[in-house]
Amino acid sequence: MAFLEVKNLKKSFGETKVLHGIDFSMERGEAVALIGASGGGKTTFLRCLNFLEMADEGTITIDGGFSFDAEREYKSSQIREMCLQMGLVFQSFNLFPQYTALQNVYIPLHLRSKERIKAKYPFGKQRRQKIAEALEKDKARALELLSDVGLSAKANNYPCQLSGGQQQRVAIARALAENPAVLCFDEPTSALDPELTDEVLRVIRELKDKGCTLLIVTHEMDFAEHACDRVVFFADGRIEEQGTPEEVFHNPKSPKTAAFLRRSHED
Amino acid sequence: MDFLSVTRVLLEGFGQTCLLFILTLLFSLPLGLVVAFGSMSKFKPLAWLSRTFVWIIRGTPLMLQLFVVFYVPGMLFGISLFSGENGRFIAALVAFVINYACYFSEIYRGGIEAIPKGQYEAAQVLGMTARETFFTVILMQVIKRILAPMSNEVITLVKDTSLAKAIAVAEIFHRNEMAFLARGLVWPLFYIGAFFLLFVGVLTLLFGYLEKKLSYYKI
Ligand SMILES: Nc1ncnc2c1ncn2[C@@H]1O[C@H](COP(=O)(O)OP(=O)(O)OP(=O)(O)O)[C@@H](O)[C@H]1O
Numbered sequence: 001m002a003f004l005e006v007k008n009l010k011k012s013f014g015e016t017k018v019l020h021g022i023d024f025s026m027e028r029g030e031a032v033a034l035i036g037a038s039g040g041g042k043t044t045f046l047r048c049l050n051f052l053e054m055a056d057e058g059t060i061t062i063d064g065g066f067s068f069d070a071e072r073e074y075k076s077s078q079i080r081e082m083c084l085q086m087g088l089v090f091q092s093f094n095l096f097p098q099y100t101a102l103q104n105v106y107i108p109l110h111l112r113s114k115e116r117i118k119a120k121y122p123f124g125k126q127r128r129q130k131i132a133e134a135l136e137k138d139k140a141r142a143l144e145l146l147s148d149v150g151l152s153a154k155a156n157n158y159p160c161q162l163s164g165g166q167q168q169r170v171a172i173a174r175a176l177a178e179n180p181a182v183l184c185f186d187e188p189t190s191a192l193d194p195e196l197t198d199e200v201l202r203v204i205r206e207l208k209d210k211g212c213t214l215l216i217v218t219h220e221m222d223f224a225e226h227a228c229d230r231v232v233f234f235a236d237g238r239i240e241e242q243g244t245p246e247e248v249f250h251n252p253k254s255p256k257t258a259a260f261l262r263r264s265h266e267d
Numbered sequence: 268m269d270f271l272s273v274t275r276v277l278l279e280g281f282g283q284t285c286l287l288f289i290l291t292l293l294f295s296l297p298l299g300l301v302v303a304f305g306s307m308s309k310f311k312p313l314a315w316l317s318r319t320f321v322w323i324i325r326g327t328p329l330m331l332q333l334f335v336v337f338y339v340p341g342m343l344f345g346i347s348l349f350s351g352e353n354g355r356f357i358a359a360l361v362a363f364v365i366n367y368a369c370y371f372s373e374i375y376r377g378g379i380e381a382i383p384k385g386q387y388e389a390a391q392v393l394g395m396t397a398r399e400t401f402f403t404v405i406l407m408q409v410i411k412r413i414l415a416p417m418s419n420e421v422i423t424l425v426k427d428t429s430l431a432k433a434i435a436v437a438e439i440f441h442r443n444e445m446a447f448l449a450r451g452l453v454w455p456l457f458y459i460g461a462f463f464l465l466f467v468g469v470l471t472l473l474f475g476y477l478e479k480k481l482s483y484y485k486i
């Protein structure tokens with residue numbers, strides 16, 4: 001069984017069918033690019049994987065993690081557990097504006113540490129001590145993550161004091177904090193000025209080299225071709241074609257893929 | 268009537284005015300949040316009830332509400348809940364708290380609904396509970412957004428306290444009327460004006476300070 005296994009995932013919004021039964025799998029450490037025309041359902045797919053939308057049908061399974069089945073009911077605490085196994089980086093960063101880069105990374109992380117400690121130590125001095133220790137650890141980890149994305153020097157800056165590329169790198173550090181099994185990106189560079197996309201793509205490439213499992217929705221065809229192990233072409237809520245970048249970009253089997261690639265070359 | 272004894276009488280009245288102002292804020296600020304959550308509830312009957320209530324309170328004069336709170340319980344149950352000096356004060360307080368909670372609730376609601384969906388989604392993906400999301404992510408942003416309309420409303424409250432005179436609460440205008448106006452003394456009115464200007468001036472400075480404190484980030 002693959003590391004991430006998605007079976008027959010379906011999602012509609014009212015009458016609009018967006019995902020028509022997606023079967024998809026990923027191996028550990030793989031970097032997969034998701035490409036396709038606008039409105040094809042790429043964002044919806046990522047949102048289902050991160051439980052921002054609940055799929056109507058189908059299953060999502062993570063090796064050694066959890067298994068989600070759309071047929072079953074889940075408590076909100078179970079959904080939260082599953083969310084932590086997945087990470088998502090948004091097109092629009094969505095940093096918390098009132099917190100510094102460092103706080104953006106360690107505060108969510110520390111909330112989870114606190115929750116775990118509180119479950120273990122019901123009350124008292126020991127609990128307070130454990131929480132204080134965890135806070136130091138979480139801050140140290142956040143600093144480490146920021147230095148991984150090249151932003152140690154900006155740890156105490158607020159998002160409004162950072163460029164778009166820097167904000168997106170903070171968002172990546174934040175998404176990595178809980179060690180998600182799979183990190184998803186939804187057009188991570190689309191909101192950026194062209195000269196800022198490279199620094200973000202470089203960070204993503206470094207993550208891949210470190211062995212992170214990455215699923216990236218992107219319109220950067222160069223990046224998809226040269227930095228990813230596999231390319232998946234989405235059309236009208238279905239996986240139309242997938243394969244190595246070589247296969248998909250140079251020998252597309254489906255006419256839809258070929259047409260899409262031709263159009264994106266023209267832009 | 269010399270200046271000093273006028274000052275003494277007016278200060279007593281002003282004390283009541285301040286007390287009414289502070290207690291109204293103390294109760295209506297949190298109550299407004301409760302009403303706002305009611306208005307935004309996904310449980311439709313509750314949202315409807317809450318919004319109708321807000322509509323009624325904002326749609327009728329505060330003066331009318333003062334009279335209703337003061338007189339209606341007595342008429343309905345034959346007991347006077349609010350008798351004596353303290354009773355009148357409490358009746359005024361109740362009316363003010365209800366009235367201002369409704370105004371605040373609409374400001375809160377506007378502030379909360381203006382927060383981009385992405386903030387909630389980022390919090391959810393990071394495994395935060397609804398409670399954590401509200402208190403660690405949303406609340407500070409709401410406070411920043413609503414500071415300006417809140418400062419307007421709070422300054423209006425300072426001046427609205429004078430309406431309590433309608434049910435003979437011994438606030439500053441009531442004291443003035445009993446002690447001076449009845450004897451044809453007009454100049455203390457200007458004195459009162461100075462009191463209010465000073466009060467509002469202090470509040471303006473305070474809100475300015477808060478705004479500055481929160482200006483370290485942009486939303
Ligand atoms: N919340 C929603 N309610 C109704 N329809 C929606 C909703 N979200 C998405 N859709 C519809 O689902 C379809 C797929 O949208 P989606 O955002 O997943 O596409 P996409 O592949 O990410 O496109 P893009 O490349 O433009 O980002 C679109 O037709 C869109 O209108």
Ligand SMILES: [Mg+2]
Nearest residue numbers: 042043044186
């Ligand atoms: Mg999209």
